Amino acid sequence: MLLVVDAHIRYLPGLPPVYQRHGDLTLGIVVPVHQYDADLICSSSIRELGSLQRVEAMVFAIDEINSNSSILPNHTLGFKLLDDCSKDTTALVRTLHFIQRTDNETYGSDNLAAYHVAGVIGSESSRNSVQMADMLSIFKVPMLSYISTSPVLSDKNVYPYFSRMVPSDVLQAKAMVDMLNHFRWTYISVVYAEGSYGTMGFQAVKKRVEESGSCLAVTREMRQSFTDKDYDHIIKELLDTRRAKVVIVFSPLSQARKLLKSAERNHATGNFTWIGSDAWGRNIQDYNGIEKAAVGALTFKFYSPAVEKFDNHFKYLTASNASQNPWIKEFISAHFKCSFNDSATVSKCNNSMNFVPGYKPEITVSLVMDAVYAYARALHNIISTCGEAMTSPQDCVNGDIMVKTLRNITFEGAHGDVGFDEFGDGEATYELQNFQFVNNTYSLQSVGYWDSSKKTFTEFHPNEIRWNTADFKSPVSTCSDPCDTGYQAVVTQPHCCWYCQKCRDNERTVMREGLAKCEICPKAGNFTWPDAENKTQCELIPPTIVSVNDFTGVLIVAFAIFTFLITIVTTVLYVLNNKERLIKASSRELSYLILGGVFISSIIVTLFLVSPTDAICTVTDFGFHMSFTFSYGPLLVKTNRIYRIFTSGKKSKKRPPFIDSKYQIIFAVVTILIQIIIVTVSTIIHPPIAVTQMPSLAEPYVEITCKIPEVGFLCSLVYNLMLVLMCTFHAVKTRKLPDNFNESKFISFCVYTTIVLWIAFIPTYFTTTKTTYRAMFLSLAMLANSLVTIFFLFLPKLYALYRVSVEKQHVAAATSTLRTVTNDNRRLSNLPKPNGIQVVGSAKIKLPSLVSTGEEAVAHWWLLKEPSVFFNDERCE
Secondary structure: HHHHHHHEEEEOOOOOOOOOEOOOOOEEEEEEEOOOOOOOOOOOEEHHHHHHHHHHHHHHHHHHHOOOOOOOOOOOOOEEEEEEOOHHHHHHHHHHHHOOOOOOOOOOOEEOOOOOOOEEEOOOOHHHHHHHHHHHHHHHEEEEOOOOHHHHOOOOOOOOOOEOOOOOOOHHHHHHHHHHHOOOOOOEEEEEOHHHHHHHHHHHHHHHHHHHHOEEOOOOOOOOOOOOOHHHHHHHHHOOOOOEEEOOOOEOOHHHHHHHHHHHHHOOOOOEEEEEEEOOOOOHHHHOHHHHHOOOOEEEEOOOOHHHHHHHOOOOOOOOOOOOOOOHHHHHHHHHOOOOOOOOOEEOOOOOOOOOOOOOOOOOHHHHHHHHHHHHHHHHHHHHHOOOOOOOOOHHHHHHHHHHHHHHHOOOOOOOEEEEEOOOEOOOEEEEEEEEOOOOOEEEEEEEEEEEEOOOEEEHHHHHHOOOOOOOOOOOOOOOOOOOEEEEEEEEEOOOOEEEEEEEOOEEEEEEOOOEEEOOEEEEOEEEEOOOOOOOEEEOOOOOOOOOHHHHHHHHHHHHHHHHHHHHHHHHHOOOOOOOOHHHOOOOHHHHHHHHHHHHHHHHHOOOOOOHHHHHHHHHHHHHHHHHHHEEEEHHHHHHHHHHHHHEEEHHOOOOOOHHHHHHHHHHHHHHHHHHHHHHHHHHHOOOEEEEOOOOOOOOOEEEEEEOOOHHHHHHHHHHHHHHHHHHHHHHOOOOOOOOOOOOOHHHHHHEEEEEEHHHHHHHHOOOOHHHHHHHHHHHHHHHHHHHHHHHHHHHHHHHHOOOOHHHHHHHHHHOOOOOOOOOOHHOOOOOOOOOOOOOOOEEEOOOOOEEEEHHHHHHHHHHOOOOHHHOOOOOO
């Protein structure tokens, strides 16, 4: 490279002329004036009028500085303004002017001119700026861009001498994504230009979009060599992705215009909302010819207010008073569609034409002017501190000093505060504009401001946006529609797409990371259920208990009252007939204990209708076990007595021991005490408690139930079951006793029915999960057992007591074995005659009414075997 700069670089044909002015200090300026041409070093087509405004703004600023005695006094500032023709290779060629030796700037027409400059302003395009910065950084030539925003230029290891007036596109990408998030646009497309500006801008947007949880639909690069067919292909691909209604266009103006023209050709003018980067859509004139496709677009630009003094200057520029500008006539010709040469197709231009008619300010003018002022102030500070030995102000300036001084200056510029960070990036405010069609007029409306230092919107007015949708509402740009309540989003690919899946009945819909998700409501200790209307809230489930207000409660109460009343009646009748021989013969003391068990059952079942508490649980547990024990403990004693009497009578003449009433009562009390001990010990060790529980998380059912220790409950239950089984055993053994002389038949019916009830009750009770059902089964089982006891053990006796005469009661009691002992030989001859019996007379013998049917039966056997023994019994008449 040093060999190249020492030699003279040959001039390249086709380069545009130089716009220059001499001064004590010179600035190099590289800006695009002509359009891009893929084949030529520079196109013959001039750019939009805004390019001329930027050129003249720099000249205007330099003229102001030279006339301002407070900046660079006694020194003038000159410039070398070059056209890069919107092409990166041409921009690279332009840098060669600034890196050659400048002992003599006159080399002849065959050589590329060399310019000694204090610094370079440019270029506009990041693509071009990258090419220039690569070269200028090697030769330590400072470079300051007024609008290049590519993030790659922030790398000071590669571009140590590059600075810019604006921040990196990294911040613009954040501003864009902040807006996307505001409108909840999660599925978007990006079309970007090739080169560092478009590619790096796209990468910054992509990173921010992915960080926000959104995703990209279509991403396509636009090359400068693209034809209309290529742009049409991009539009058709965007149309195929119908749900992505928002498209970010990160490109220079020329390519953005071609894309939107393609949208018009393909009848896609109302299909998309375009989001523009700062390189296009800044000015109303950018939309000329693409209005229908662009209406509703939202574009970002650096806040750069119009500079009124410059506008007043520029509007009156003509080919006469701006003749130093080599491109003035080209712009006038393009703007007014005329020609300075004689032409039969267009009108002739004149030197008095100005830009007053329809003048529209170029918004980047203030940035351009502030870039010039930044260099001027930096040069002012350098020269002010330069030693007096320097013979020329240029001797005070070198690249290192210039860059350091430039990045340390701050001042109030035309667009706002001017300053630079450690990377040489300036601070700026992004202005969000909306291209609107209101009252038959197209306009740009400012709808928000995003501060690069605060990194957030300082102002945002979404209500002022005019959308290009049919209903004028914000478009929906999502891969999938939001799921209805009661459904959750099942994510697919890409990650912002999903399908909706119905939540289970016990799940509510919650928003998690922007997506509808199912979340189970009932958890341990949290008895809730999704609300029926929205399925978004978890509501407490009211506990369910058996109540007198529902059918089950009414049924239980009705049965309990019936059982209680019939028990009362039975008890009263027994007490009133306490002296009757039939009552005395039925072991009345044991009968009263059995009736006590029935009383307990009818009372305990009513407690199942009360909301459980620890006390209620203790009482019901105790009462449940004791009610069965009170019924089957005395019944076991009674059946055992009958069984022992008949078993003993077959083997011996002696009376069995412990068959008197007092012993029967003692035995009955012992059986009850055993159960009391079991229940008491179990309650002391593990007392029953009332707990709230949810048997199944899949059902909105909560109950308050009694938590009873299984070991104690099973012990008491097994004990009662043993009593029932032993009663059954004795009932089976005494099933062939003579009819009507004892209660064995009715006892058998009672215990058989009880066994059936228990067989049905136990598996049903322990397999049922709901306490309400358990309470119902338990209550009905207890009441059914009580009624069986009343109907089989007590009602037959009461019937006989009130409906059968006393004589017939006794006759009926003796008909099985020995109906009457009489001197009637005919009847005696028909009696069964066991061995050793003799008829000794005609005396009529009436069997006694004994305490129990068992004794009565034994008396028959004794009479047949040993009459003297029977007649000597004090209870015989």
